[in-house]
Amino acid sequence: MSTSLVTARGLTKKFGDFVAVDAIDFDVAKGESFGLLGPNGAGKSTTMRIVGATSQRTSGDLTILGMDPEKFGPQIRAHLGVVPQQDNLDMNLSVSENLYIYGRYFGLSRKYLKTKIEELLEFAQLEEKRDAKVESLSGGMKRRLTIARGLVSEPEILMLDEPTTGLDPQARHILWDRLFRLKEQGVTLIITTHFMDEAEQLCDRLIVMDKGKIMAEGSPALLIKEYSTKEVLEIRFGSERNSSMANQLREMCERIEELPDRILLYHEDGEVLLEQIYSAGLHPKTSLVRRSSLEDVFLRLTGRTLVD
């Protein structure tokens, strides 16, 4: 018996002629925290909706919790907790009613929900808003409520599509803490995010997607090792001079990326590189040595930055 909770082979989704997800293969193991990374329009949300057993795939094989979502949608969804990219709360209802009614959709009892709602309100820091209409909540509060709602059924697999977009740092850390605990308890996480620190913190393994295809797969550390150098030197000469300098710098390092406001130089040892640059008589306005991150992997694979 395999321990894989999600198995996708040649998974494809077309909207008319447009191929949003292009024959991708991946597995998600039980208890794993699996990430999808990619620029806008890469097909992450589309993939999430298919794995969430709502959107129907165009072709390919897909098994979730041992079942085909085309035939056993409700049975699969009974064990998923879904936090969609766009909040889709019931605006007719109050904060606590949203949690209650959502719990009812899972057939959960009044008694269970009564205590569960208290716990979730506390987690989402919405105790004082319990009777407020959802419409009156701030964007971040709505987001917290949507996340809390996804936990009401104690799901086996929690699917979060850019969960922390719009959250303040404190709320983000509370969520991360919660997700770590859930993971410890054996919950499987599937996450998309635009935040590299989030991906590095939360994901055991991730796929980088672009234009519906998988560009790379592995743990954050492995991806960094494979697609980047140990360190990165970021330097600025001022926006007019950046590109003329880039040519001179190209030979000094393994790889170079020119961004509108700065130049990234990839090298095993950033300080050493900076010394060389000074001794070549070049004087950047600012310089910063840092370790490579997923951001660099991303840039290398897709030619794009994640957060501009």
Place this chain on the structure above:
Amino acid sequence: MSTDNLRRGSLEIIDSKKIISRGSLYVAQARLTAMFKWIWMILAIAVANPVLYLLSIGVGVGAFIDKNAGPAGIDGVKYLTFLAPALLATSAIQGAIDESAFPTLEGFNWWKNFFGMNATPISGNQIATGVFLASFVRVVGTVVIYWFVMLAFGALESSKAWLAIPTAVMAGVAFGSITQAIAAQIKDDNIFFVIFNRFIVMPLFLFSGTFYPLSSMPVYLHWIGWISPLWHATELGRYLTYGHAMTRDMAIMHFAILLSLLVVGVTLSRRLFTKRLAK
């Protein structure tokens, strides 16, 4: 967060068989919870609507018509009595449209909460049915209140008059279910309401034998009556509330048409809800 340790997990706490059999009731519960926030408004409309219409047109315009019609009256009765069954069915349809069109447009276009529901074990079929059931409850309430106002106005003459309640409800929910199916297809809802109200609801209201018998309209407009749930319910209502002449076959046919519209509307909306959610 302390209760995290008590986590049992969905595999233990969820019974998906139960959801598969009762899901539409959960959806109806959500709709009714939302509706009850407006209960005073809904009740006020349900009472004010018949009182105002029956007074102004039934009694007011009626006095004028009855004087000119002579002792035979319209269809053998006072104008109020003639008009009331049509208004009863109209109010049922109006209520059903409110509870079908708005939740469907909200669910798919404005707030997208149907996509939220569908991420749970709830299916598209169950969402469609749940919305329908909640609308049904509202229509029954509206019609029963209307019927009692008619009673107070002395517009009910037959002992079968209570049967006008189920026929009006039937017309309402039949129309509502078709509205629901159409609304499920809509992406641009501004145009939807303009077209729907001006070119469908208004003409049906005006040309369904509401204010005068269909037979007194030019023949080339009769088809509007035939496709209109309102006309079928009005005819049945007149038969039931004051004994408007009707053969048994005609009565059965009116009923059968309403029933077919209902079956088509519900089947279609279930299918279209499912299709749209699976995109």
